[in-house]
Amino acid sequence: MNEVTRAIAEFIAGETGQPVEEAEKGIEIPRDPQWGDYAFPCFTLAKVKRKAPHLIAQEIARKFQPGKLLSECIPESAYLNFRIRREAWAEIILRKVFSEGEDYGRSAEGKGKTVLVEFSSPNIAKPFHVGHLRSTIIGHSLGEIFERLGYPVVRLNHLGDWGKQFGEVITGFKHWGSPDELEAQPLKHLFEVYSRFHAESEAQPSLHEEARSWFKKLEEGDSEARRLWGRFREISIGEFKRLYRFLGVSFDSYDGESFYQDRLAELVERLRESGLLVESQGAWIIPLEAYELPPALILKKDEATLYLTRDIAAAEYRFQRWNFEKLIYVVGAPQKLHFQQLFKVLELMGYDWNRRMVHVDFGHILGMSTRRGEVVFLQDVIDEAVARAERVIEERGEDKEARIGKIPEGERKTIARAVGLGAIIFNDLRTRRSKDVEFDWDRILGFEGATGPYCQNAHVRCCGIMRKFGGTVTEEADFSVLSSDEEFDLIKRVGELPGVTRRAAEEHEPSVIANYMLDLAMALNVFLARHRVLGEEPRMTRARVLLIHGVKVVLAACLRMLGMEVLERM
Ligand code: ARG
DSSP, X not given: OOHHHHHHHHHHHHHHOOOHHHHXXXXXXXXXXXXXXXXXXXXXXXXXXXXXXXXXXXXXXXXOOOOSSEEEEEEETTEEEEEEOHHHHXXXXXXXXXXXXXXXXXXXXXXXXXXXXXXXXXXXXXXXXXXXXXXXXXXXXXXXXXXXXXXXXXXXXXOBOOSTHHHHHHHHHHXXXXXXXXXXXXXXXXXXXXXXXXXXXXXXXXXXXXHHHHHHHHHHTOHHHHHHHHHHHHHHHHHHHHHHHHHTOOOSBOOOGGGGGGGHHHHHHHHHHTTOOEEETTEEEEOOGGGTOOOEEEEOTTSOBOHHHHHHHHHHHHHHHHOOXXXXXXXXXXXXXXXXXXXXXXXXXXXXXXXXEEEEOOOOEESOOBTTBSSOOHHHHHHHHHHHHHHHHHHHHHHXXXXXXXXXXXXXXXXXXXXXXXXXXXXXXXXXXXXXXEOOHHHHTOSSSSSHHHHHHHHHHHHHHHHHHOSOOOSOOOGGGOOSHHHHHHHHHHHTHHHHHHHHHHTTOTHHHHHHHHHHHXXXXXXXXXXXXXXXXXXXXXXXXXXXXXHHHHHHHHHHHHTOOOOSOO
């Protein structure tokens, strides 16, 4: 993982005969640095060697010889606690960050292995709800993380642009729609029309008949039905794209459910021929009870295909087109069963690449509402975040103005936008994704707690120091002066970026990055509260500036991987 863990692993491997990679996996960072900079628990070895772990620890420690990087190895019950030579580590890490700059922490391990990330995937004419927002935030971040590891990333938006609800939308639009409203606010207007359909059809069941016939026409390619559907789709994508641009998110493809429509007949035929398809009460299913799953419904009684059928076609198409190493579906936990069925069906079809697919699920956001109430339109959330961030920044602004000078109005707006969005994104990504997320406007926008603004501000503090320093940063420094606990803590953390990035990718878990970034920001603030960078003797200042530069590079890399904006002032 890094030079130190390598050195530790080589030592342990040499003493025990364990492979180096194996030993390296066992290395931990103790919660409290008083136990050492790195630790190696001996429990696994104890099992293999049938000996008490503390005896093994003592035995190995006796063989330790201090080296270039490691100064101590102390046995402490079942653990071996190692200490790093601070000066040597500071030099290796800070020089590396300095020379690699923005590329620090990148790797080429993913070269040539395409990763598909399917995320966001809202439905046309239904609200873009908070689940879609979470999917957008998590999926975007995963894309950035894999990209930093060198994987070619393809971003897919599997739009919900087909299905019988389009019969209802068309019917609604025919009765109550307004072309002008559709132009002005497509997402809202289509949702209004769709909601009205549901309200009115309770008293007027004939509307359902109408909707069914519109959908049938649509499936049969009737020109008016197609034209309306196409218009709804196009204009909605336009509005989605505006929102995504604002979030800094983009997609390589918007091919949604409708895209697979003309592959379905052939797919169903193949499933029938292979004997997988079974008739059940007029519908066609693939029984999955042998795998403790409900049957996969492929074709309804009325011959209509389903969400799942389209997902099977989509998976086949994607594999043929991209020969992916991994296909990630970022979709909420309520669809867990759906993806289990999908993966199982693909396996039964004889594909082994179903193992390259992962459902990256996530919990709910609790308490996100705007003035309009619980149905969340993304635009409303964004507007509210920006308005609130503007107020927060203004309130903090007065005493800041004296220090950094007045920030021009235009830049203030940009900052407010970045802070508002950053607050929402960080709040979402700091919790492990399977957990529910609490959403509270006041808390997420605070500059003091574990928040997005707090992390963005840590980067701003680094920039402020560099600005005031004014000189050129060089890698020539006397590393021996960076010897305090606070400095060493920062250096160790900076050194962890590559490993942390890899772990986030392996676990499909942006929270790994978010928490790492937060801890680094906190460590920076502790350091700055206890030490001065500028105005010390030149040797000291020069070394500390190089350290601050390193912290700044890493904070920026983390912010980008999370999809948050990197600010220089705020
Ligand atoms: N449009 C779906 C929804 O809003 C999400 C699509 C998820 N992706 C998939 N391949 N099924 O619930």
